[in-house]
Amino acid sequence: MKNLYLFTGENKFEIDKKINRMIDEANVTDLSLVKYDAEEITVDEILNDCETLPFLSDQKIVIVNNPLFLASEKSKIQHNIDRFIEYINNPNQSTVLIINAYHVKLDKKKKINKLLLAKCESINYDNITELEAKAIIENRMKQLNINIKFDAVNELINRTECDSLKLYSELEKLSFYSEDKNEINIEDIKLLICEPVENNIFSLTNYFIERKIDKSIHVYHKLLRNNNEPIVFSSILGKNFHNLYLIKQYQKKFFTEFQLKNIFKIHPYQLKKLFQIAQRTKEEDIIKNIHAISEYDINVKSGRVDKYLGFELLILNM
Amino acid sequence: MKFRIQSNIFSEGINNVSRALSTKTPMPILKSIKIDLNEEGIYLTASDSTITIKQFMPTFIDNKQTIFIEELGSAAVPGRLLLEVLRKANDDYIEINMYEDKYIKINFKNSDFTLNCLDVMEYPNIDLIDSNEPIEFDSVKFEQIIKQTVISVSTHESRPILTGVNIKSNENKLYCISTDSYRLSEKIVELETPIPNINIVIPGKSLLDLEKLLLTNRGKLQIHIASNIVSFKIKNITFQSRLLDGNFPETSRLxxxxxxxxxxxxxxxxxxxxxxxxxxxxxxxxxxxxxxxxxxxxxxxxxxxxxxxxxxxxxxxxxxxxxxxxxxxxxxxxxxxxxxxxxxxxxxxxxxxxxxxxxxxxxxxxxxxxxxxxx
Known part of the structure; x- marks a missing residue:
């Protein structure tokens, strides 16, 4: 085992699986396994622990979760990065330090990250693609001897958003549900698996652009019931329209979806949908929507219009 | 419930049990001290669901009457308030009187306090355990054990078992061990009489409270152990604590x-x-x-x-x-x-x-x- 590991990527399921396997392999006792949240504990304290000898075993594993100080955004607490750099250059041989940068975007310009990438065994797990998700579902269903309809597979992928952690746990649920059945159809999926909120907001954008007013209102009310604030929708809508506008510009220059993947740091599935929408929407419409949303934002924040009424008006005026 | 009592005796008792009062609790009634009055004397109970302290105050001490009972009964009195009031009391005797089952009146000298109380029926029934073969200690000796081991108790909740002190016996030796995986404290006590095999983990926080209690109450300490509870008895006070679940690591080879x-x-x-x-x-x-x-x-x-x-x-x-x-x-x-x-x-x-x-x-x-x- 190496002394330094760095995990990156969006695939929590695979990262956790790998870390757990490493813990099993190292055969350390509970006493020699420490987990820290870098948003709560300073690097100094973590390193003090790394420098201390293992207790009752030959090796000690220190896991650092949530290392936001490696990202470009500001961390809540002050970390002693210099000491961290020093440690990375000269790690303690009896400690295995695992930095779990799941969902943390490393700022490649930072000195520390260059060093980490050079010195650590770095392992990256990206989110699964739609194709992989399909394969996972089909495999699992084959094991269970269950027939799953094509549209059900798509709906399942839609609702789990290509998130492998969600996908695996939902598959587990489906396997219990279908103990005495041999077929799963789209109705079962709709019954068992809840729609993710973001997806709902996403479909709101979708309906919005397509001017399906009745459906937009329907989704909007559904979202309200989940205790969401309309101001949140407007900001997400705004973000989506902004992306849509950018994608539109790229499309004019004949960029493919694949090329855009590297430019936009958004979920590939989301990008795919936005890409499709951008293809069939006029640029003026996108700009008009952006203006309407910003108008709404100003009006609500300056108290000129009620946030609930304003949002409905926004939908109706599309 | 109505009685008159020597104020220093009462405030000492309230002070002792108040260590177990909850500050944060989902059960508001646990912010109260339960007072039970019967012919032999007063029982005070306070608990935060991890530790419970119960004290008995007899009517007669050395044939001298200290409590004058007018009417028997029970009440659950807001603990912190009662403690504060008694600290500021400036008379030798105070009178406590409950009326309408929800108000308690505290009278001394020229003061007249009326405190709102919760229904005493809501107070949970806490069983105090008793074992046939208690371990006996001199309280000062046990205070030393606590003092010398409790320093190494872990404060991290991630490994709950390490937040306690492990006490186990082997023939006529008692091993008291605590560790937070960076340091370890061990105290071995030789007992005069062999005791049955025990292996328990007492929460460090409970021991700190017990230590404070032992500072003002010295004498012979009895330890009673049940499956998940330990109970310390000294004089008329019973201090009971929940035990931690799990296996304490074997540290001897360290x-x-x-x-x-x-x-x-x-x-x-x-x-x-x-x-x-x-x-x-x-x-x-x-x-x-x-x-x-x-x-x-x-x-x-x-x-x-x-x-x-x-x-x-x-x-x-x-x-x-x-x-x-x-x-x-x-x-x-x-x-x-x-x-x-x-x-x-x-x-x-x-x-x-x-x-x-x-x-x-x-x-x-x-x-x-x-x-x-x-x-």
């Missing part, structure tokens, strides 16, 4: 048996030096001190890049073995030194990256610290 270097210091002198040196340590950050052990003297130093440096030397009373350089957390070292009683302490090292122990002439106490790696 304590080294052979040592390459032994140093004897004057304890107070060493505490002073380490205390001064650790002035430059930063809480939670760099509090690693280095020990450079040479033939005639030992140099204790701390280098904190952002703050500064400090170096101080101390001459050991005696020294035996090869020279060494070692670094460790000054806080752990100070904690350990402070709870030892003797004039001289012996520090025994096996190697730079091996745990070392601190001992006194009392060979039943061992404080162990894991060093950190230094360049």
């Amino acid at each position: 304590i080294p048996k052979e040592f390459g270097l032994q140093l004897v210091f004057n304890r107070i002198e060493l505490i002073d030096v380490v205390d001064r040196v650790s002035l430059l340590s930063k809480e939670g950050a760099n509090n690693i001190i280095n020990l450079d052990i040479y033939d005639e003297k030992t140099i204790i130093s701390l280098d904190s890049p952002e703050i500064g440096k400090v170096v101080e030397d101390i001459t050991p009373l005696s020294q035996e073995g090869s020279l060494m350089r070692i670094g460790f957390n000054s806080k752990y070292f100070l904690d350990a030194l402070k709870v030892l009683n003797e004039e001289k302490v012996t520090i025994k090292f096996t190697g730079e990256v091996r745990p070392f122990i601190i001992r006194t002439n009392d060979e039943f106490v061992t404080q162990l610290i894991l060093p950190v790696r230094i360049e």
